Amino acid sequence: MSIEIKALNKKYGNFTALHEIDLVIPEGELVALLGPSGSGKTTLLRIIGGMEIPDSGNVLFGGEAEAQRKIAAPRIGFVFQNYALFRHMTVFDNVAFGLKVRPRRLRPSKKEIRVKVAELLKLVQLEGLENRYPDQLSGGQRQRVALARALAIEPQVLLLDEPFGALDAKVRQELRRWLRQLHHELDITTIFVTHDQEEALEVADQVVVMNQGKVEQVGTPWEVYQQPANPFVYQFLGQVNQVRGRIQDGKAKFDSLEWDLSGYHHPDGKECIAFVRPHEVEITTEPAAQRLQARVTQVYPVGARVRLEVEIKGNSVPIEVDITEEYWQQSGLAQNRSVFIAFKKPRIFIEGSGFVDLDISDGSFLSENLSTNKRVHIS
Numbered sequence: 343m344s345i346e347i348k349a350l351n352k353k354y355g356n357f358t359a360l361h362e363i364d365l366v367i368p369e370g371e372l373v374a375l376l377g378p379s380g381s382g383k384t385t386l387l388r389i390i391g392g393m394e395i396p397d398s399g400n401v402l403f404g405g406e407a408e409a410q411r412k413i414a415a416p417r418i419g420f421v422f423q424n425y426a427l428f429r430h431m432t433v434f435d436n437v438a439f440g441l442k443v444r445p446r447r448l449r450p451s452k453k454e455i456r457v458k459v460a461e462l463l464k465l466v467q468l469e470g471l472e473n474r475y476p477d478q479l480s481g482g483q484r485q486r487v488a489l490a491r492a493l494a495i496e497p498q499v500l501l502l503d504e505p506f507g508a509l510d511a512k513v514r515q516e517l518r519r520w521l522r523q524l525h526h527e528l529d530i531t532t533i534f535v536t537h538d539q540e541e542a543l544e545v546a547d548q549v550v551v552m553n554q555g556k557v558e559q560v561g562t563p564w565e566v567y568q569q570p571a572n573p574f575v576y577q578f579l580g581q582v583n584q585v586r587g588r589i590q591d592g593k594a595k596f597d598s599l600e601w602d603l604s605g606y607h608h609p610d611g612k613e614c615i616a617f618v619r620p621h622e623v624e625i626t627t628e629p630a631a632q633r634l635q636a637r638v639t640q641v642y643p644v645g646a647r648v649r650l651e652v653e654i655k656g657n658s659v660p661i662e663v664d665i666t667e668e669y670w671q672q673s674g675l676a677q678n679r680s681v682f683i684a685f686k687k688p689r690i691f692i693e694g695s696g697f698v699d700l701d702i703s704d705g706s707f708l709s710e711n712l713s714t715n716k717r718v719h720i721s
């Protein structure tokens with residue numbers, strides 16, 4: 343079932359928890375609501391689930407046409423972070439609960455319930471554990487019981503609020519792969535709340551990035567990571583370096599690095615910021631054109647990768663550089679070493695204009711002005 347959210351607003355006293363949220367979630371999609379604590383994710387999920395009333399705006403299930411037909415409220419399955427299993431009930435009874443409490447005319451027979459629960463326990467890979475109590479299960483197993491219980495009512499929409507939040511990193515990773523697979527099999531429209539960007543990128547078809555009650559960007563994991571709409575999304579989705587520069591003579595200048603922006607007619611003196619992820623910084627010990635001189639201040643070997651911090655003139659915050667362990671060994675990059683850095687794929691942010699993507703390889707560059715959503719190719 344598709345979900346359409348229109349101009350949704352919610353305040354708690356004077357505090358705006360959600361501001362003018364518009365969102366379309368196509369049938370069968372797995373969507374992550376991603377954002378920092380307090381950004382409004384849970385409030386939005388609760389409004390979709392009918393547990394909270396918005397001040398204004400609508401949530402339409404199945405689109406306008408269905409709404410006009412005034413269909414009954416959709417069946418919604420919920421899973422919360424804190425399991426919310428009944429501690430005094432076995433796994434079987436927990437999963438069967440939603441079926442047993444149905445009105446008599448809709449209630450399946452005892453035999454049908456037994457078959458259904460067995461099917462669901464197989465689906466969540468907990469066969470044989472039906473007689474255990476929640477206390478006798480691991481955190482990951484409990485969360486799978488919670489999911490089986492939510493699925494028992496054959497929901498048209500599944501809402502998950504930080505479903506793996508209380509689990510340790512390894513179990514979390516296993517469960518999110520498993521959720522992805524399960525969603526693939528069941529195809530139920532699913533919305534899950536997370537503040538973990540890796541989880542959102544790994545699991546979701548679409549990621550809704552939220553901040554301070556607003557939607558900052560909606561896109562595929564690739565889009566939100568590779569083409570963030572604004573500096574907030576850039577910083578929230580992974581590490582990024584910011585190097586401050588200025589527009590001068592039609593060029594974006596960052597000390598000895600410069601890129602021609604003459605096609606843009608930005609006034610001289612305007613501030614700009616180059617955004618570069620740590621793995622997009624090239625680092626050598628040899629000077630060359632279009633490189634900035636720097637000095638290595640810290641070296642952190644972390645498994646197969648090595649994270650370096652380097653200082654450049656005019657940037658108060660060190661630049662993070664991510665290289666392979668192999669390159670680190672070959673290059674002898676050690677603390678205090680003088681180095682030269684270049685940016686492989688910088689995106690330059692100019693206040694009021696959005697991002698400019700530089701494609702340095704063919705001497706031209708691709709610009710994307712996200713405030714107008716236009717793409718122009720300038721050579």
Ligand SMILES: Nc1ncnc2c1ncn2[C@@H]1O[C@H](COP(=O)(O)OP(=O)(O)OP(=O)(O)O)[C@@H](O)[C@H]1O
Pocket residue numbers: 354357359377378379380381382383384385386537
């Ligand atoms: N019932 C309430 N009364 C007053 N303020 C509330 C209420 N529920 C939520 N808020 C406030 O609204 C804001 C959004 O809360 P919400 O729980 O939606 O955020 P969130 O993004 O899910 O955060 P978290 O990741 O910490 O759960 C928060 O600042 C919160 O304090």
